[in-house]
Amino acid sequence: MTCKIAIIGASGYTGAELLRLIATHPDMEIAALAANSKAGQTIAQVFPFLRHLDLPKLVTWEEIDFSGIDLCFCALPHKTSQEVISKLPTHLKIVDLSADFRLRDPAAYEKWYGNPHAAVEMQKEAVYGLTEFYRDAIRDARLVAGTGCNAATGQYILRPLISDKVIGFKDIILDLKCAVSGAGRSLKENLLHAEMSEGTNAYAVGGTHRHLGEFDQEFSALAGEEVRVQFTPHLIPANRGILATCYVSGDAQAVHATLVKAYAGEPFIEVLPFGETPSTHDVRGSNFCHIGVTGDRIDGRAIIVAALDNLTKGSSGQALQNANLMLGLDETAGLMLAPCFP
Amino acid sequence: MTCKIAIIGASGYTGAELLRLIATHPDMEIAALAANSKAGQTIAQVFPFLRHLDLPKLVTWEEIDFSGIDLCFCALPHKTSQEVISKLPTHLKIVDLSADFRLRDPAAYEKWYGNPHAAVEMQKEAVYGLTEFYRDAIRDARLVAGTGCNAATGQYILRPLISDKVIGFKDIILDLKCAVSGAGRSLKENLLHAEMSEGTNAYAVGGTHRHLGEFDQEFSALAGEEVRVQFTPHLIPANRGILATCYVSGDAQAVHATLVKAYAGEPFIEVLPFGETPSTHDVRGSNFCHIGVTGDRIDGRAIIVAALDNLTKGSSGQALQNANLMLGLDETAGLMLAPCFP
Amino acid sequence: MTCKIAIIGASGYTGAELLRLIATHPDMEIAALAANSKAGQTIAQVFPFLRHLDLPKLVTWEEIDFSGIDLCFCALPHKTSQEVISKLPTHLKIVDLSADFRLRDPAAYEKWYGNPHAAVEMQKEAVYGLTEFYRDAIRDARLVAGTGCNAATGQYILRPLISDKVIGFKDIILDLKCAVSGAGRSLKENLLHAEMSEGTNAYAVGGTHRHLGEFDQEFSALAGEEVRVQFTPHLIPANRGILATCYVSGDAQAVHATLVKAYAGEPFIEVLPFGETPSTHDVRGSNFCHIGVTGDRIDGRAIIVAALDNLTKGSSGQALQNANLMLGLDETAGLMLAPCFP
Amino acid sequence: MTCKIAIIGASGYTGAELLRLIATHPDMEIAALAANSKAGQTIAQVFPFLRHLDLPKLVTWEEIDFSGIDLCFCALPHKTSQEVISKLPTHLKIVDLSADFRLRDPAAYEKWYGNPHAAVEMQKEAVYGLTEFYRDAIRDARLVAGTGCNAATGQYILRPLISDKVIGFKDIILDLKCAVSGAGRSLKENLLHAEMSEGTNAYAVGGTHRHLGEFDQEFSALAGEEVRVQFTPHLIPANRGILATCYVSGDAQAVHATLVKAYAGEPFIEVLPFGETPSTHDVRGSNFCHIGVTGDRIDGRAIIVAALDNLTKGSSGQALQNANLMLGLDETAGLMLAPCFP
Structure with a gap:
């Protein structure tokens, strides 16, 4: 079974790292890529290192038809992320790579990030994404908050x-x-x-x-x-x-x-x-x-x-590991590539 | 069908790069690893970045039982390589990553490398390993000479x-x-x-x-x-x-x-x-x-x-691409990983 | 005799490099430093590596009293440079590090830089600053144009x-x-x-x-x-x-x-x-x-x-060498420091 | 008054750094350079970045005539340093950059370095070279031990x-x-x-x-x-x-x-x-x-x-600062060059 994946915020490093990892994932297909500031461009223009991949053009996230999407990665800056995520359809599984849903206490969020949280209800629902310690909850979660690296x-x-x-x-x-x-x-x-x-x-x-x-x-x-x-x-x-x-x-x-x-x-x-x-x-x-x-x-x-x-286990690799759990896939799929040395 | 692979010269960079690539190859199994100067050590000791892999200990190449091996990569320094390869069993498919079999003319070899060739017969037999231009010959070859990067x-x-x-x-x-x-x-x-x-x-x-x-x-x-x-x-x-x-x-x-x-x-x-x-x-x-x-x-x-x-397409990736051809496997197996950026 | 020096555009790399070199110059004193976007700051704030030096605060170039200044280095972006230099007092010797006065032909300037030159008369007067080949002209020049690195x-x-x-x-x-x-x-x-x-x-x-x-x-x-x-x-x-x-x-x-x-x-x-x-x-x-x-x-x-x-002989070192000539100082003053290796 | 300087161990990084600094020192002249493994070579061969300097050829330290030398820097590996220094003439002021004379207690030396000290008497005499805290003792010292960086x-x-x-x-x-x-x-x-x-x-x-x-x-x-x-x-x-x-x-x-x-x-x-x-x-x-x-x-x-x-204030710069004190020169001579940024 191939799962359909969207990425919002695909023009940053964590978005690119997700694409790098998913490139060899046996059970995922990239169905949509959003990057509002670079909508209309191809991935080859934004990240030439991915030019060998057959990927959809960048669009704005508002243009995505989420009806056929199984899971969406949000790789947006914090604050923007909570605003976008609060508007996504509720059937969608979401892995957020920003800081927006890491802290469960709205007061703690406001203290560290300087603004009141715009999606307090979702903040409560989010599961903290440190896979090895929240594995069972992640499996059942709709929204997983990637940890800081x-x-x-x-x-x-x-x-x-x-x-x-x-x-x-x-x-x-x-x-x-x-x-x-x-x-x-x-x-x-x-x-x-x-x-x-x-x-x-x-x-x-x-x-x-x-x-x-x-x-x-x-x-x-x-x-x-x-x-x-x-x-x-x-x-x-x-x-x-x-x-x-x-x-x-x-x-x-x-x-x-x-x-x-x-x-x-x-x-x-x-x-x-x-x-x-x-x-x-x-x-x-x-x-x-x-x-x-x-x-x-x-x-x-x-x-x-x-x-x-920091970009793999500290961010996009962790996000993919969590997505695998949420989708019922092999937890290690797309993640067993060996380090690049020297 | 899983092919059994040996690597001679596994403690250098091209040997390590072969292991990195083969780590996710669906049809290859590392059966033996040789590095005469580091025989007795584990790969984790020589290359800690490969410590997650379950690999055989390093031995001397003379200790390898080649009877069950389908293909051997030689990642030795030039000159040593021709000496070792000339002693390997003749049933064995070999991909040499050294400079020893790149030049077909013994005089040219001696001119550029400073010593007479020690395996002139094999030199004639070797196929030049630039895959895109020697693909058919490589498919049928017993000995393929990796090109200079x-x-x-x-x-x-x-x-x-x-x-x-x-x-x-x-x-x-x-x-x-x-x-x-x-x-x-x-x-x-x-x-x-x-x-x-x-x-x-x-x-x-x-x-x-x-x-x-x-x-x-x-x-x-x-x-x-x-x-x-x-x-x-x-x-x-x-x-x-x-x-x-x-x-x-x-x-x-x-x-x-x-x-x-x-x-x-x-x-x-x-x-x-x-x-x-x-x-x-x-x-x-x-x-x-x-x-x-x-x-x-x-x-x-x-x-x-x-x-x-230089280590991938210029050397070990090329070698694996050629080995795939020689073994009748998918030419791109183990090689589709995306570049590592940034 | 100590010469009084001003630098306009002191917050960029070539400005900083001038300060690094002049720091040990026996016959130059920094009398004024301008950087319009950072006016009011100290050099220690903009370039902490220069914090041991006793230097004037950054001001706008319009604030500088040029009456006591012997020579002014202009380390501004091209186009801005010609606009500023055309307004400087005519008694002032000037070494320009921008591209604005390198080309003697206004048409060539416009072809390569995309805009008509704003100070065509001064463009004619400027001496090309490749010291070894224009030494005599530089000695007598009022305006020397630093070359591209x-x-x-x-x-x-x-x-x-x-x-x-x-x-x-x-x-x-x-x-x-x-x-x-x-x-x-x-x-x-x-x-x-x-x-x-x-x-x-x-x-x-x-x-x-x-x-x-x-x-x-x-x-x-x-x-x-x-x-x-x-x-x-x-x-x-x-x-x-x-x-x-x-x-x-x-x-x-x-x-x-x-x-x-x-x-x-x-x-x-x-x-x-x-x-x-x-x-x-x-x-x-x-x-x-x-x-x-x-x-x-x-x-x-x-x-x-x-x-x-590129920052020394290709730019600020060349500029200082030319300034030494224009001021009748030892051509190598402030410039004999050995390379920094490793 | 120009002081005559020798450097033993001139082919390593701390030796080269001494030469870089002394190049603009107003009161020091390099009279002899030793590097036993590279004796006979010029500095330009060993360190091409110093090729603009007019320096004596490398010799073995045994070949140096120390009679006219005021001060000798020893930039040798530890253990070798104590052996060489114990054989140098006693009129000579010495700044040692090795670890050999940093520890005053022979037992502590043996514990950390694994061998008994070969010049215990000199070890007692040596002054610890952290200039700001041993300034007076350094002024009067014959042998100063550079600190670890x-x-x-x-x-x-x-x-x-x-x-x-x-x-x-x-x-x-x-x-x-x-x-x-x-x-x-x-x-x-x-x-x-x-x-x-x-x-x-x-x-x-x-x-x-x-x-x-x-x-x-x-x-x-x-x-x-x-x-x-x-x-x-x-x-x-x-x-x-x-x-x-x-x-x-x-x-x-x-x-x-x-x-x-x-x-x-x-x-x-x-x-x-x-x-x-x-x-x-x-x-x-x-x-x-x-x-x-x-x-x-x-x-x-x-x-x-x-x-x-580490090479300047942590080693060769410190050594030069101490040498200035020992020779009655300005403590900062040769040392006021600004950091190299970017």
């Missing part, structure tokens, strides 16, 4: 450790190194090659990055008490990849054992042998997440490092 | 133009920009990140690059007269990709029409609309080759630019 | 060869590899790190790049006949540097001898021993230009490769 | 905070992002461009990096009690630059005030306004160190980020 990386490290209480909750530090495609195709001076390449800097220092809203929501729920982590993202001169270095108090071997157990059956999460360290080079372009645990020379301190591709 | 790029531009005599033969210039993975995993100062990144230089200037042997052999045969091109490769700070800029005398529209016609049915060669220009960004990690033609302001001069990924 | 690179190769008639004029090909800072700080999708890094492409193919106007003007004047070169620029993933590969007919040894002689006394132009090849890595951040000559295997063909830093 | 970066953040006891000593975390030139010109697979570019990874995780020996020695001495920090270095795809992100408990404003006061008169250390964050882009190629302080959303937590160039 940094938020996914941090949670792959910390969720099992918080659930099993093998680490302290008061001094968790997440130091992230993030590739530039996480910022999307937006035109900003600091994203120019001339200003990005050959250097690095921190940003949103001091607990101001919006993905903290997700950490707070998820970790506090898991712990049954308020958990606040410290989180500093850094921009590195690479196009794909997030490396999260996490500093915790706890027994490193217990930390490792907890993660090994938690991800034992997971097709995409690889916990490395104790003492090994992952690299973003080894997950680039793939849906895999590698996690390594090391003990510190200071007793009772552990360091956990996780690597994933 | 630069040689492939130049030939995709020039073969149809020479065959159809739409360009002059006396003033052909090929200016190539080549990514560093073409040099393999060899440890040289000029391949260090610190010396490569953020800059570019020409090398093998003046007609000394070995891939000229292939150009001379192939173009002279096509033209029915001796053709000598000028060819200057440049190293650019990128890991994958070759961009060939070719300067010829001839009518640009005729050049374009000839290329469009030549590649009309080809699954991997895309001739862009007249006046458009390809980018290596748009073929990275894929088996596609994009070709663009533009006329110059000077009448009677045309510029043709081609882009491909 | 690609135009400079090509002329360093070709001017002596054309003057001395050691090469053919009918088949000159210039294939350039250009770093991204040449495009300035402009916000374009293709200049984003995510779209630039790890790949390359040609642009302005077929003789449409504006720097051809300079080649045509200068080479035809030198030859005493119309000379038209083929010129294809390529964007490479590097921030600084131009590598020009030039294909000519002529005797390679004679070509080398001509260049050695032409640049014998020049402080910044280094002709390498015959057969050696330059790299942009070796000139980065400096005012040096390295040139190498090699003969081709085809008799009567030579390849000349030149490397310089 | 990571060790310098961490100490610029932490020394004043530990001295003034404005932070807790039990939970200090240093997460460093380090450019590849810190690994020197050594030939290792993971330093190849193909394996480094476009990604990042942690290394020496868990408290095994040798620069911890320096942190332990210096911080414990300052605190008057044992201080053990957590320190994780990461390799980033850049050639120059270290960014240190430091997580501490303490009042952020007090932290900022302490750093502002500590570095008030320093020519090379810039403490940014509270809440601003530095970037390695803004110090590249220079001797400056930028430090920023931000408070976290969690009360009582501060984040300090420091950026410097």
Whole structure:
């Protein structure tokens, strides 16, 4: 059975990544592609790397006839996304890649994103899209909210450790190194090659990055008490990849054992042998997440490092994994391609 | 029917690229992997990006039992390759990725590579592996010689133009920009990140690059007269990709029409609309080759630019395409993955 | 004697590069800095890398009191530049870094830049700023027009060869590899790190790049006949540097001898021993230009490769060298800093 | 007065960086250059970017006549350095850039470097080369030990905070992002461009990096009690630059005030306004160190980020600054060049 798919917001990086992955998916067919600012253009004009694919022209999302569509990916900027999604037909399954439905609490949404939510009812209905931890709910969901790419990386490290209480909750530090495609195709001076390449800097220092809203929501729920982590993202001169270095108090071997157990059956999460360290080079372009645990020379301190591709496992790959579940397809379909190294 | 595959030289970049591609091939199973210098190690140790795959341990090639193997890829350095291949069982289909069987003339081989050929009989038997132009011979071959990655790029531009005599033969210039993975995993100062990144230089200037042997052999045969091109490769700070800029005398529209016609049915060669220009960004990690033609302001001069990924279409992708033909499989199996952008 | 300097257009890359160079100049003092879009800001806000310098705040150029200023650099976009310069006081020496005064013929200017020139009288007066070839005129000039960075690179190769008639004029090909800072700080999708890094492409193919106007003007004047070169620029993933590969007919040894002689006394132009090849890595951040000559295997063909830093020798370094001459200072003052490697 | 300088180990990156800096030093003359593995070659052969300089040929260090030399830089690998230095004439002032004389305790040296020290007496005499904190001792020293580049970066953040006891000593975390030139010109697979570019990874995780020996020695001495920090270095795809992100408990404003006061008169250390964050882009190629302080959303937590160039302020620039002091020259001579941006 081939499922018919629409993508709204097909001219950004996450839209393109969805097309890249679906290109070899055995059970999906792209029925419609929307990008309001580039309506009328072909995909080959917007993304020449996809020119070998036979795909529909870009239209505005209002032009799409959704009657035959099974599932729609929304890869729009936040705020725009909630406005569009609230107007889509109710029969449609939706995977949203924006930030709009990640936070369940309207007040938290407004605090982190600065505007009141325009679709509060749908916000309640949305399932948080971190597949490995919400799998059953995702299967039955109509609307799944893709997680933040940094938020996914941090949670792959910390969720099992918080659930099993093998680490302290008061001094968790997440130091992230993030590739530039996480910022999307937006035109900003600091994203120019001339200003990005050959250097690095921190940003949103001091607990101001919006993905903290997700950490707070998820970790506090898991712990049954308020958990606040410290989180500093850094921009590195690479196009794909997030490396999260996490500093915790706890027994490193217990930390490792907890993660090994938690991800034992997971097709995409690889916990490395104790003492090994992952690299973003080894997950680039793939849906895999590698996690390594090391003990510190200071007793009772552990360091956990996780690597994933922000555009794949951190965004469009996760979205496709969730769509597979929602459509009753093989969860790994279209997602087993190996990383692109070197 | 699943074909059993061996790879000799699995610890280099072209070996790794074969494994990346075959990972999603529906009809191939990796039965043996050899890398004499790393025998005893797992692939996860040598190439952590492949750690999700269930693959045999590395052994020496002498340890492989070839009785059940259908086809063997040899991804060894040149010279070593001919020595190993001459000792392999004769029932075995072989795709060689080295330079050893590209030149049919032993004297030409010795001239360009500096040593007499150690397997002259096999050299005669080998079929030149430029799939689009030797497809029928490859189907029936026992031994196929993968082309040089630069040689492939130049030939995709020039073969149809020479065959159809739409360009002059006396003033052909090929200016190539080549990514560093073409040099393999060899440890040289000029391949260090610190010396490569953020800059570019020409090398093998003046007609000394070995891939000229292939150009001379192939173009002279096509033209029915001796053709000598000028060819200057440049190293650019990128890991994958070759961009060939070719300067010829001839009518640009005729050049374009000839290329469009030549590649009309080809699954991997895309001739862009007249006046458009390809980018290596748009073929990275894929088996596609994009070709663009533009006329110059000077009448009677045309510029043709081609882009491909040296590790895929220029080497391991080509090798897999040829193996598919030799084994009677779908020619595009394992090769339709979209480029990895951004 | 300390000369008082103003810079108009100080918030772009060439303005910043001027400040970097002048920072260690013994005889220049920055008296005023203008950047109309960022007036009111400090240089530390616009260019944090210059925060250690004690510099005036940015103002609009209209706010500058030019009465005490000896020389003004204009680092504005073309078209804006001619409008501003035509309103500056006539006592002021001016070095313009834009394209506005490079072409002496108003018709040529309009052809390449698409608009009639707004200051035709000044256009006649301007001296072309290729220091090594216009040194005496520059010394006496009131207005010097900085050359295009690609135009400079090509002329360093070709001017002596054309003057001395050691090469053919009918088949000159210039294939350039250009770093991204040449495009300035402009916000374009293709200049984003995510779209630039790890790949390359040609642009302005077929003789449409504006720097051809300079080649045509200068080479035809030198030859005493119309000379038209083929010129294809390529964007490479590097921030600084131009590598020009030039294909000519002529005797390679004679070509080398001509260049050695032409640049014998020049402080910044280094002709390498015959057969050696330059790299942009070796000139980065400096005012040096390295040139190498090699003969081709085809008799009567030579390849000349030149490397310089587009922001320094190709633009702001050249501008400072000219300013030194105009002010009667040591020509090399502020310019002897070594390249930044690795 | 011109001082005569020798460099032993001139063919590595720190040796080259010394030459780059000294090139514009008004009071130093390079009298001898040694590089035993490349003796007989010119600097232009080993480092073409220095070809414009008139420098002596490379010799073995045993060939140098030290009688007229005022000061010798040793840029050798550790262990080799102590062996060579112990044989140099005793009149000679020496700045060592290796790790050999950084640790005052022979047992600590043996613990971190794995071999007993071969020059224990000199080890006692050596002054630790962190200029801002050992300035007076350096002025009078015969032998100064350059610090580790990571060790310098961490100490610029932490020394004043530990001295003034404005932070807790039990939970200090240093997460460093380090450019590849810190690994020197050594030939290792993971330093190849193909394996480094476009990604990042942690290394020496868990408290095994040798620069911890320096942190332990210096911080414990300052605190008057044992201080053990957590320190994780990461390799980033850049050639120059270290960014240190430091997580501490303490009042952020007090932290900022302490750093502002500590570095008030320093020519090379810039403490940014509270809440601003530095970037390695803004110090590249220079001797400056930028430090920023931000408070976290969690009360009582501060984040300090420091950026410097590992080859300049982290190594050769520091060495030159110390040499200036030892020779009675202006401390900033040869070191005021602005960073190279973009």
